Amino acid sequence: MNEMRSQDMLKVTGLTRSFEQGGVKIDVLRGLDLAIAPGEIVALLGPSGSGKSTLLQAVGLLEGGFGGSIRIDGEEVSKLDSGQRTVVRRDKLGFIYQFHHLLPDFSALENVVLPQLILGTPQGEAEQRARDLLGRLGLSERVEHKPSKLSGGEQQRVAVARALANRPRLILADEPTGNLDEKTAAGVFDQFLALVRGHNSSALVATHNEALALRMDRAVRLHDGVLT
Amino acid sequence: MIEVDTVDPDRVTEILAPVAAKLTGRAIIVDWKQMNSTLFEALAVERVAMFVVLSIIILVAVFNILSSLIMLVRSKTRDIAILRTMGATRKSMVRIFVTVGVSIGVLGTVAGLMLGAIFLYFRQGVVNFVQFVTGQELWDPSIRMLTELPTKSDPVEIVGITAMAIIFSFLATLYPAFKAANTDPVQVLRYE
Numbered sequence: 110m111n112e113m114r115s116q117d118m119l120k121v122t123g124l125t126r127s128f129e130q131g132g133v134k135i136d137v138l139r140g141l142d143l144a145i146a147p148g149e150i151v152a153l154l155g156p157s158g159s160g161k162s163t164l165l166q167a168v169g170l171l172e173g174g175f176g177g178s179i180r181i182d183g184e185e186v187s188k189l190d191s192g193q194r195t196v197v198r199r200d201k202l203g204f205i206y207q208f209h210h211l212l213p214d215f216s217a218l219e220n221v222v223l224p225q226l227i228l229g230t231p232q233g234e235a236e237q238r239a240r241d242l243l244g245r246l247g248l249s250e251r252v253e254h255k256p257s258k259l260s261g262g263e264q265q266r267v268a269v270a271r272a273l274a275n276r277p278r279l280i281l282a283d284e285p286t287g288n289l290d291e292k293t294a295a296g297v298f299d300q301f302l303a304l305v306r307g308h309n310s311s312a313l314v315a316t317h318n319e320a321l322a323l324r325m326d327r328a329v330r331l332h333d334g335v336l337t
Numbered sequence: 338m339i340e341v342d343t344v345d346p347d348r349v350t351e352i353l354a355p356v357a358a359k360l361t362g363r364a365i366i367v368d369w370k371q372m373n374s375t376l377f378e379a380l381a382v383e384r385v386a387m388f389v390v391l392s393i394i395i396l397v398a399v400f401n402i403l404s405s406l407i408m409l410v411r412s413k414t415r416d417i418a419i420l421r422t423m424g425a426t427r428k429s430m431v432r433i434f435v436t437v438g439v440s441i442g443v444l445g446t447v448a449g450l451m452l453g454a455i456f457l458y459f460r461q462g463v464v465n466f467v468q469f470v471t472g473q474e475l476w477d478p479s480i481r482m483l484t485e486l487p488t489k490s491d492p493v494e495i496v497g498i499t500a501m502a503i504i505f506s507f508l509a510t511l512y513p514a515f516k517a518a519n520t521d522p523v524q525v526l527r528y529e
Contacts, residue, residue: 171422172523192426199424206526212416224423 118141118182118279118311119145119168125176126163137163139334145311150302152322153315155331160282164331165281168313169202170194172272182278199228203272208283209264211256216242218252224274240311246300262293269301280305280312398445399505406438408511417517418525427518433512442506446499460486
């Protein structure tokens with residue numbers, strides 16, 4: 110399952126992460142290996158506290174203190190400094206969280222435009238792309254609405270559009286539908302899968318939902334700090 | 338006693354210097370400033386006191402910008418964390434908050450300049466109004482030797498004060514801006 114391929118979009122080798130708590134060392138990740146091919150969508154299963162979020166944070170270059178190697182799109186990123194990690198996040202990664210984490214003062218459209226402006230996309234082009242993405246997610250009529258005026262499902266769809274706005278090579282999703290009811294979750298997840306496949310992006314999706322995991326290309330389980 | 342009149346009383350010492358040199362040891366030369374030295378000393382003390390009071394007011398304004406920006410950074414911590422995960426650099430975070438702070442400072446300075454100009458233009462009306470309201474005589478011509486409140490705007494002083502106000506506004510933004518830039522997205526989003 111975790112054999113290393115030369116063209117892997119994500120290749121994690123011997124990833125370790127420990128935390129000190131009350132003088133006790135807790136090993137959350139113990140030499141974890143993972144490879145995801147371009148365009149492959151992988152479900153990351155595991156009980157609460159197993160380290161799914163820690164793995165996503167490591168791969169998302171949000172936190173340091175990890176041991177081992179992480180290669181994204183062929184580039185070794187585990188030893189990069191903070192500024193270089195920011196550039197990789199901006200250019201190659203997209204994030205979706207359990208809670209939408211949209212900027213409350215901005216409209217749906219502006220929330221999707223913003224990451225593109227950070228990347229340096231011209232305003233007009235960014236707006237056109239944002240309208241297109243939101244339209245494909247069935248939110249054409251809601252583009253000018255602030256997050257507080259949107260339903261939970263709509264908020265999460267805007268978050269999906271935002272994550273895909275810069276056409277990232279790898280999407281990291283942490284329980285992307287975990288905050289939604291079953292029916293809404295299924296709808297949002299359908300649209301998420303369709304968009305990710307349409308972009309030929311790779312994705313690592315942490316979930317508790319076995320039914321959702323079955324709809325992805327492959328599932329891996331995190332247990333005792335390693336993948337099985 | 339010989340009295341000498343001049344059309345430029347501010348330069349009296351300079352004007353009398355050649356006369357004083359010729360009359361050394363044969364006459365005593367006293368100009369209008371020396372004759373009213375006690376009054377000028379009192380005015381000088383008043384000027385220093387006003388400078389201190391106005392400096393404290395500027396300091397309070399700077400602390401207002403500082404505290405407002407610290408509150409803004411605290412209330413926007415989650416948004417900052419999201420922007421950082423999107424790939425916004427620390428430098429861009431600093432730029433955002435410095436821009437906000439300096440904009441407040443510049444707007445405040447421009448408003449202050451305009452209000453100051455209006456106040457100067459209508460100064461006598463203001464003095465009269467305050468005298469009317471308080472019943473106090475603020476400008477006694479028998480002490481001041483002038484019937485109305487005079488004004489002398491020095492462009493160099495105005496530019497200097499404006500520059501200082503903007504520089505202090507900029508300095509006040511640095512702490513909150515760097516605090517925003519150092520926001521750890523993982524810590525913030527973990528506890529949401």
